[in-house]
Amino acid sequence: MLTAVLLLASAALWAQTTLKNGMAALEEKYGVRFVYDASLPLEGRVESVTGTDLEECLEQLFAGRDIRYEIKGNHVVLRKVRKVTLSGYVTDASTGETLIGAGVFSGNIGAVTNSYGFYSLTVPEGDIELSVSYIGYGRKTLKLRLEKDWTQDVALIPDARIRAAEVTGWKDTGIGATSLGALEIPQSVIRRAPMLLGEADVLKSLQLLPGVQSGSSGSSGLYVRGGGPDENLILMDGIPMYNGEHLLGLFSVFAPDAVKKVTLYKSSFPARYGGRTSSIVDVRMNDGNAEGIHGSVTVGLLTEKAHVEGPIGPNTTFSLTGRVLHSGLVELVGRPLGLPANYFFYDVHAKVSHSFGPRDRVFADYYRGKDYFRTDSQEYVFDHHYDDNYAAYDRYTDTRSQFRLRWGNTVAGLRWNHVFGGRLFSNTTLSWSGYRSNMLTMGEENVDDDGYRTLTRNEFQYFTTIGDATLRTDFEFTPSPAQTIRFGAGVTRHVFIPDGMSLSLREEADGKMVRDTLLHRSAGTYMPGWEASVYLEDEISLGRVSLNPGLHFALFSASGKNYPSFQPRLSARWAVTDSWTLKAGYSRMAQYVHRLPFARVNLPTDIWVPVTDRIPPQESDQWSTGVYYTGIPGWSLSAEVYYKDLRNILEFRNNRLVFSGADQWEKTIATGIGRAYGAEWLVEKTAGNLTGWLSYTLSRSERRIPDGSINDGRWFPYVNDRRHKISVYGDYTLNDRIDFSATWQFASGDRMTLPTRHSFTMGEDGLQEQLYIPSRNNWTVPPTHRLDVSVNFRKKKARGERVWNVGVYNLYAARNPDFMIYNENRRWTRTLPDGTTQSSLDQEEIPEGRIYAIKRSVFSVLPSVSYTRTF
């Protein structure tokens, strides 16, 4: 036994000792001498070394230390390992598109690519193995020998078999992110989730996520954690858009073919974002294919879409996407042929990217979208008239009227990415974003009395517009793999003109001008504002704990008043085990612009208005926490709770005005407070042929107007206070040629104000009967539920692919409440042909005078089919 102990003891040179003692032991055993600089850190203890030769022993002795050794004869030279920065872009090998959120790691050191596909990693010099991965792409591993800072771009090959479960590394959204409430909606979901009439939609895809509600069925409006639709900042490549919808909210402005990535932030907002109180929707658009000209054409039931992208020269790419309703093409021939009315919308998105080298890239973005509605009528009348002398003459009367309503966004931006030495990345953006709604009515009467002609023409125009010019710069500094510091500043010049109008009258007689008068012209109430912001955030990883504290400061100046706002932000993540993660977060947000909408329908005549000297900025404080579990391969489970406090929210006063200009809107609204709280559960399957998720949201949202002008100062439910929401999304890939997807959604009804009995009121001008309403939003509308399915039939072609998409929206024809109003059960009496009278009620089931609700369901079962050809 003693021999065995001695043998064991001799196998290890020591049990545990200091590093210097260990070095001394090796010097004695192998007859070498260590040579090193005195500043080299040689403190600490080391475990036993069991190597059989000097090199093996040295490897074990200095493992985990930033010390490099080199054997030179009888000397062992020690040197501190330098850190070098490895940076570059991760792209799609087939298109050259940068990949956002790709994981890049070397050993235990990792990073993710930023919004521009750029990564920065600080690693020890020497030989490293770099591994890069991304969902839907094959992993790539590179062996590199680094002796100085190095730029290494990596191109990944698409592989649809790679699912989320196979991708490791850090992420900027989801469970791996420090921030709660940051969710990425995968491209596959945007393009494959069944939607209304087969039209893939970015914003409606977000409604499948927990905590996100829609307005009415089919609408793309977003109500995020109890907030309103104007409380969401929608960014297109970092540029805010004011109206993200077409056709009263049925479609969003984003053509999916042009979209690269969509990220939704519901809470713990990073400090780089500000300006809205409920959510940030960060949409990143494609840069363009660097490898060749590619694209797609899609013809569906409602729209045509075309997308083309490709290189212009060796360092320049372009991406061009267009979408138009079929009726837009019909208008080209229909209007000249006398089509009396039409509606259509179109979107055009163009982007050009140019690389000046590994350190500089510039991008030019342009978006134009427009909705157009018109009616034209014309009537000819011929009759006989008599003059004062009773002489007869013929009169031709040509009466025309026109109505035009146009609304849309224009966005343009110029961006410059610059890399400073590998660790510092900057993005500078100069942009313009505008929204305009314009209405024109024209009436004209041409009268020809036996050759004597008169013309009367009146024209009324109304417009509302908002425009922002912004200069902004953002920096991302990665001093170490465990820390990323982001900071930046921006300034925006806002211009609001909520109510420009003109009214003119023109009269002619016998070809001569009698009158051409501008009866009223108002350039509109010009409401400018300045907004400046700075921010700083620091994402730090401390082993299993990561923190992201930050501060966003904003200053808004309008109507001679300044509104400063300090907005602290904090996110914390604790990876308790490899499977369990806890997160918590706090954010303060401020909002300086408001959209004054109608109760349930977003109309193009909605106006955007800034804060004023009487209407302060809206603010919110949100606390949230969550627990996450990824212990089952291919699955992730999460549960989050949140509480949101709102201040200076706007609510329309009772009997509000429908069409108020800027000179009236302040009188029609009241400011108050709100609160929203809830819990969200998400079970997600990310691996295998069947993927998808099940989510459940339990929430509540209320408002109160302390001045008593609404609901007598009592709390009342917010109009979109839906108690329960369930979303199920499933995507099944049968093989390379066929894939299915389905969604089932259930949501409790939202709220409406419903009278309960008959009463009367006393105004200044006397008494009148009036239905009695006990409180605002006192009644819960019936729930909404719907099953949508779609299937893709794919076939590879010599160049590209063709896809037939067949889908059914609302498969079991649920009658959802798309519009809700109420009515009083009235009795009608009519006289029959035989002279007798017949009396009936609107609704025979209830007594006369009883108040009842009317549910109007617009969207029943709607099949769709579309054809897409990619090339």
Place this chain on the structure above:
Amino acid sequence: MKKIYLIIACFLPLSCETALFPDPVGPEREIALQARILTTDTLHTIHAAYSTHDALESADDLTVACYVNGKCMAVTSDSEPETGSWGEEVAWRAYRLRADIQPGDSVRIEATGREGSAIVRVKAPDAPPVPVVSVEKIPRKDGGGFDDPVYRFRIRVDDLSGQRNWYRMVTLGRQVVDEYRPEGHPLYLHDWTEEGGWFRVLDKTMDIQVDNTKDPFLNPDGRAADSRNPDYLANQYNMFSDELFEDGTVNLTLEARVRDYFKIDNLATYSICSYRRSIAALFDLQSLSREDYLNSRMLEMRYFSLTGVPYVDGLLSEDIVPPDNVEGGIGFVTVRSVSRAVCDFGERELPDGNFFDWPLE
């Protein structure tokens, strides 16, 4: 302007409609009360009806009592039918009570009927300081080129200090006409006497329509209400709060046509008589509760149909949630304290009975 709403209305015919019948909420029948009590009146009217889920029903079986500072001042079970603005019969009935109510008094109205009882407790606001009025006559011509001068009144209103206040300025005109009947000429009028002398034949207080477009406080935009543009609130009832002049003073500018003060309707005159007439402009500054003020401002818009399309109206507007201070019932009873300023235009003899020749001093 209304065409835009046809965009929405276009969807509606394409949709299918389902009627939903929510369960009735609240008692089957309860008392509904409405009243506006002025401290300058001694006879007060309480309007009452029975509210049901299906209709408003006549409440002629109530006993209504008025308590002032805890003391019962009047009780009545008599009620009179009322008519609407078009002369139509309406469901509510008028219960009249005589009581002296002063600013600061606590008023309790109790209405008891077969369906139970309803109680309202309300406090009369403090009386505002009497406004100070000055007047000048502004010559104008009407559309036909005839003289149609206006009185421009400048009214100084001092705010009640130490509290938030809400006001309404009511403009009235008062005309008093006395008739001199010569002695010994009884004629055929049975109420004449042999003795002769001055007799009062008219003592009338009437509403006067004023123009507030010159007043930047009451009407900042200087535009009149227009039935074609229901979006515009012209503050036609001249209501205001002290938000912008709390504990201070505000000067109001109101204009009224001179002829409105001198209108005479249905007064029989006799050539053997002579007349004297006195005219005064009355300015009742009412002090209201906050709920009363908000309710009136909201109701100012109630007559407007937004689009004329019922479905679209219902979709696009928010209904009024009225204030309710009736316990055991529904409705709103308020007390307004009134301070009156008088601008006396003096008395004038009209020996020839020509009431159309108003003084143009």
